Amino acid sequence: xxxxxxxxxxxxxxxxxxxAYFYFSNIVLDRFIFPAKGPNAGRNINRANVVRPWLFLFPxxxxxxxxxxxxxxxxLRLSLLDRDQxxxxxxxxxxxxxxxxxxxxxxxxxxxxxxxxxxxxxTAFGLIVAQLTDxxxxxxIAKSLIFMPMAISFVGASVIWKLVYDARPAGTDQIxxxxxxxxxxxxxxxxxxxxxxxxxxxxxxxxxxxIQTGFAMVILSAALRGIxxxxxxxxxxxxxGPFQIFFxxxxxxxxxxxxxxxxxxTIATLKVFDIVFAMTNGQWETQVxxxxxxDKLFRANDWGVGSASAIIIMLMVTPILVWNVYNVRKETK
Amino acid sequence: MADSNANRDDGAFPKAARQVxxxxxxxxxxxxGIAGQKSGLTWAVHLSVLFLVFLWLFPTVGLFVSSxxxxxxxxxxxxxxxxxxxxxxxPAIRLSGDEVQQGxxxxxxxxxxxxxxPSILSWGTSSRAIDAFGPGDTSELTRDRTVxxxxxxxxxxxxxxxxxxxxxxxxxxxxxxxxxxxxxxxxLMLFDENNSEGMARAFFNTLTVTIPATIIPILVxxxxxxxxxxxxxxxxxxxxxxxxxxxxxxxxxxxxxLLKLHLGIGIGKGxxxxxxxxxxxxxxxxxxxxxxYMVGLPRDIIENARVDGATEFQIFTKIILPLxxxxxxxxxxxxxxxxxxxxxxxxxxxxxxxxxxxxxxNQIVELLGTRGGNWEILATAAFISIIVPLCVFFAMQRYLVxxxxxxxxx
Numbered sequence: 191x192x193x194x195x196x197x198x199x200x201x202x203x204x205x206x207x208x209x210a211y212f213y214f215s216n217i218v219l220d221r222f223i224f225p226a227k228g229p230n231a232g233r234n235i236n237r238a239n240v241v242r243p244w245l246f247l248f249p250x251x252x253x254x255x256x257x258x259x260x261x262x263x264x265x266l267r268l269s270l271l272d273r274d275q276x277x278x279x280x281x282x283x284x285x286x287x288x289x290x291x292x293x294x295x296x297x298x299x300x301x302x303x304x305x306x307x308x309x310x311x312x313t314a315f316g317l318i319v320a321q322l323t324d325x326x327x328x329x330x331i332a333k334s335l336i337f338m339p340m341a342i343s344f345v346g347a348s349v350i351w352k353l354v355y356d357a358r359p360a361g362t363d364q365i366x367x368x369x370x371x372x373x374x375x376x377x378x379x380x381x382x383x384x385x386x387x388x389x390x391x392x393x394x395x396x397x398x399x400x401i402q403t404g405f406a407m408v409i410l411s412a413a414l415r416g417i418x419x420x421x422x423x424x425x426x427x428x429x430x431g432p433f434q435i436f437f438x439x440x441x442x443x444x445x446x447x448x449x450x451x452x453x454x455x456t457i458a459t460l461k462v463f464d465i466v467f468a469m470t471n472g473q474w475e476t477q478v479x480x481x482x483x484x485d486k487l488f489r490a491n492d493w494g495v496g497s498a499s500a501i502i503i504m505l506m507v508t509p510i511l512v513w514n515v516y517n518v519r520k521e522t523k
Numbered sequence: 524m525a526d527s528n529a530n531r532d533d534g535a536f537p538k539a540a541r542q543v544x545x546x547x548x549x550x551x552x553x554x555x556g557i558a559g560q561k562s563g564l565t566w567a568v569h570l571s572v573l574f575l576v577f578l579w580l581f582p583t584v585g586l587f588v589s590s591x592x593x594x595x596x597x598x599x600x601x602x603x604x605x606x607x608x609x610x611x612x613x614p615a616i617r618l619s620g621d622e623v624q625q626g627x628x629x630x631x632x633x634x635x636x637x638x639x640x641p642s643i644l645s646w647g648t649s650s651r652a653i654d655a656f657g658p659g660d661t662s663e664l665t666r667d668r669t670v671x672x673x674x675x676x677x678x679x680x681x682x683x684x685x686x687x688x689x690x691x692x693x694x695x696x697x698x699x700x701x702x703x704x705x706x707x708x709x710x711l712m713l714f715d716e717n718n719s720e721g722m723a724r725a726f727f728n729t730l731t732v733t734i735p736a737t738i739i740p741i742l743v744x745x746x747x748x749x750x751x752x753x754x755x756x757x758x759x760x761x762x763x764x765x766x767x768x769x770x771x772x773x774x775x776x777x778x779x780x781l782l783k784l785h786l787g788i789g790i791g792k793g794x795x796x797x798x799x800x801x802x803x804x805x806x807x808x809x810x811x812x813x814x815x816y817m818v819g820l821p822r823d824i825i826e827n828a829r830v831d832g833a834t835e836f837q838i839f840t841k842i843i844l845p846l847x848x849x850x851x852x853x854x855x856x857x858x859x860x861x862x863x864x865x866x867x868x869x870x871x872x873x874x875x876x877x878x879x880x881x882x883x884x885n886q887i888v889e890l891l892g893t894r895g896g897n898w899e900i901l902a903t904a905a906f907i908s909i910i911v912p913l914c915v916f917f918a919m920q921r922y923l924v925x926x927x928x929x930x931x932x933x
Contacts, residue, residue, distance in 0.1 A: 196731070196794060204739045204798075212746055216836045242835055243756040250747030250806055251762075256784075257777060257803025258769045264780035315575075322572050326565075332572050334920065336579045341916035342909050343864030345884040349891065349905035350582045353589065353898060358598075365601050365898070367585065400579065408924050432564060461773050464866045468888050480775055484867070493779055500776045511771050518767045522760045 208249065215245045262504065269497035284494035294499065296475055297482040300391050301506075304462060304478065307392070309455040311399045313448060316406025320414055321436060323407075333411065337404035344401070344464030351397045352469060355383040387475045394476055397465050402458065406451045413447035414440060453510050460506055479503050586909075589902040591704040597898045608699045610644065612653070618670070618680055618691040629682045631691070636676040641698035643674050653695035664692055672696075708903040720893075720900070722907045724879075725886040729863060729908070731794060732873065732882060736801035736862045737855055743802070744809030745851070749839050751810065752817035753825055763814065769807040777804070778871050785872065793880065797873040804868070805858045812929050816850035817843060853926025856919050860912050883908040 219241060220226060224234035272280045288294050319336055323329030339347065356366030357380040364370040369380040384390050417440055425439045441448070463480035470476045472485065479499060487496035588602045596605065620633035645654035648662045648670060656662055658674035668682040672694060680691065712722045750756075751763055777800075785796045820843065828838050844851075862868075866884040873880050881889075887904050894900050916923065 200735045200794070200798060201738055204735060205742055208739070208742045208746075213836065216834065220834070240756065243750040243754040243759075246746045246750035246754070246835075246839075247762070249743045250810060253743065253799075253803045254766070254769055254806055254810075257781065257800065258772050258807065261777035261780040262772060264783075265776045268779060319572070319575060322568050322575075326569060326572060329572070332576045334917070335576050337920070338583070338913070338916065339579065340923075341860055341912040342583070343866070343884055343912070345864070345866055345887050346905045346909045349887060349901050350586045352891070353585055353602075353902070354582050356898075363600050365597060367581070367601065367603065370601050370603075400582070403579075405927060408927055412924075412928055457771050457773075461775065463775075464884070467866070468891055480773075483775055487779060488871075497779060500773070500778075503773050503775055507771050507773055511768050514771065515764045515768045519760065519764050522763055 211249065212246070216242070219245065265497045265500050265504075268493055269501050271494060273493050280494070284498040288495045288498050291495075293472075293477055294482060297472075297477040297479045297499075298502075300475075300477060301460070301479045303391055304395060304398075304459050305456060307395050308398050308402065308459045309452050311395075312402035312455050313406045313410075313452050315399065315403040316408075316451065317410050317441075317448070319403065319407045320411035321440070324411065324414060333407060337408060339401045340404045342401070344397075344462075345468050347397050347401055348465055348468035351393075351400075352384075355393060357382045384470055384476075385474045390470065390474055390476050394465055394469060397469075398459065398462060402455050406455065409447060409451050410444065413444040417443050453513075457507060457510060460503060586902050586905055589898055590708055590906045591706070592899065593705055593707065594897060594899040596703070597902075598896075605704075606702050608701055610697065610699045611641070613641075613696045613698055615650070615693040615695050617693045618678060620680075622686060624685075627683065629685050631680040631686070632678065634675070634677045635672070635694060635696070641676070641700040643672065643676060644697045644699055646672050646694055646696045648692055648694055650695060654697055668692070670694065708899045709907075712900065712903045712907060720886075720890060722883060722886060722904050725881050725883040726907065728880055729882045729884075732797055732801070732869065733859060733862045735798045736805070737858045739798065740802045740805040740809050740858060741851055741855060744806055744813055744854070745844065745847070746839065748810050748813035748817055749843055751814045752820075753843075754835070766807050766810050766814075770811060772807075774804050774868070778867075782871055792873060792875040794873065797869060800868050800872045801858075801862050801865075805854075805861070808857065808930055809854050812854050812926060813847060813850050815929055816847055820846055849922065849925060850929070852919065852922040853929065856915060856923045857926045857930065859915060860923075863912055 219238050224238040224241075225231075226235050226238070228234075269284055270279060270281060271277045272283065319333070323332045326332075342350070353365075354367050355369075356364075357369050358364050358366070360379050364373055364380055366380075368383060369377075373380060383393050421439055421443065422435060425435050430439070461480055462478060463484065466472060466476055466478050466481045467484065472478070472481050477485075479502060483496050483499040483503070486492045486499060490496075585602050588605055589597050592602065592605055599611070616635045618631065618633070618635065620631040623630050623632075643658045645657055647653040647655040648664060649655070656672070658672065661669050661671040663669050666682070666684075668680070668686075670692060671679045676696075678694070680686075711718055712720075713726075714723070715721055751759060751766075781800060781803075785791060785799075790796045790799070824842060824846075825838060828842055833841070864884065866882075866888065869882045869885060873882065874885055883904075887901070887908060890897075890901055890904055
């Protein structure tokens, strides 16, 4: 069957099944299990209303548990097994093996670099753009254009930036803009930027910063607009300059939003895979954890170490997870 | 200050969050305010925004322009110079034409270019002096032969004896041509059936992955969100916390266990697997977004409906779903962009050894490996994959912003 027809059929079947499930399960509940008539009508209605939320929740909870909660446990279990020994329990041997791998430490170092640089830079740029565009007439267009990379895939962005970093032999016209500028400013040899160890990490980070700045800008722009104008006016009357107003009045008031943006970008950064995979595939010391994991899982076929490195990513996310859950619990109480 | 006050006083009520969202992509009501007071600063603001926009657009425009240039053009000059005239050193062209006798001279006239367009800046008859002459000059060769070459490429060759049977001289030219763009790359990548690297199939595969993977989670999540927002039951707060917790679980953890599961229950690698995976991974955000939105709907409407005897199912389909349209649209866009742009999930759950089910992101990664230097192919392929999300982005930006605002956990 042609995939497009299959897809269409899946939409119809999927949506139909969902609707049918919700519709008929409610009917079964109300008409047959706890009918709202006869001697126990009142009690039956109450009982039906106790069960009903779970009817509504069941498909989602089932999918969430199977596709996200169970894998966390299963990955943890796999990280303690060795597939080559018939899934024998090997304790922390996979972790020991991973910690002895210099590539892993390279990935760790790079990930930490990414975590320091990308969220900070994106948030800072986002804040600057949000503030600058707030009061100019064509600010909305400017925001739209800076926001645009959000819609571009990491792979597409990688191609875009690979062209920027392209290098041609010395003496010919450079078609990568970075080398063109470098030569124009008096550089003699064009540089293959992505192969310069250590610094190439930053050239990869630029891609993610380019994408995430728009996100930071949008959220922070909304926060800036939410600031009560009288606080700003009071500061102007007291003789504060524009920079003082920005740093001492506005930024403190949107601090919680800044933290939210920061953590959201941090999570995105931790999981970064496509950019490294498409641009260098971890060569020239640009490995990161997610790509290291992919390498172990699908090239080396080493599920033990692969799972162990996935658990490391999970551990790095956990503080944010706990903090989010804590805040939501506080809110709903 | 006065006019900005007047503007604010129009609304006696504090701005609702929704108005703030609407305002993000509208310009500020007045030019007054902090920046407006010092004109020097205003200029600095305009210039720096202009600079930032330029910086952000430049790379994408580069890709776009490159996708309309031929491989030779891309390789010989930067895309930023493609809009100006192109100066090009052509390979040697040998004169040819029919000989006519005029008096005691044997003359050959013609044009060295097959198509008009380029104009000659300088030329020469020897590879050691390719720019010896300007247009209109006459070069005197050995054995009393002469060549005159005009700017448009027309030449006049004269000799004292017939050149029948002997080779005519070559000319080396440096020309400048007007900017030239072509649709040939798109033709090759989209409509050429013999091109095994084409994007047409990958495009349809991506579409096939994306649409069910966007629609199905919405429905499942909407019911759950309604229960979490408006139904009383023990453990509700705990379930909300559970969903928020899953929001940040890296999907890297799910790869192996789920692939094992899919292979175990016979789904294997294929569309069904990738739809299920995208549904599972999209659900936490969907439930979270929709629940937050539904909680904010007015309580009266729902309670009135309950009093009037509507069942929960009716309340949900007739009242909640239509009212939640903005939140549904927000999530739909986020999920659409995410599934369209995804590489990892498709590689793990969809693409098998046959390669028949490749998606565009994967196709591009493979082209990056095999055709790393062929920028006309890469740029075109990348732009084909980018154009759909870009259209969705510009058409539905407002909903996207709303979704992002609601989706970043506070």
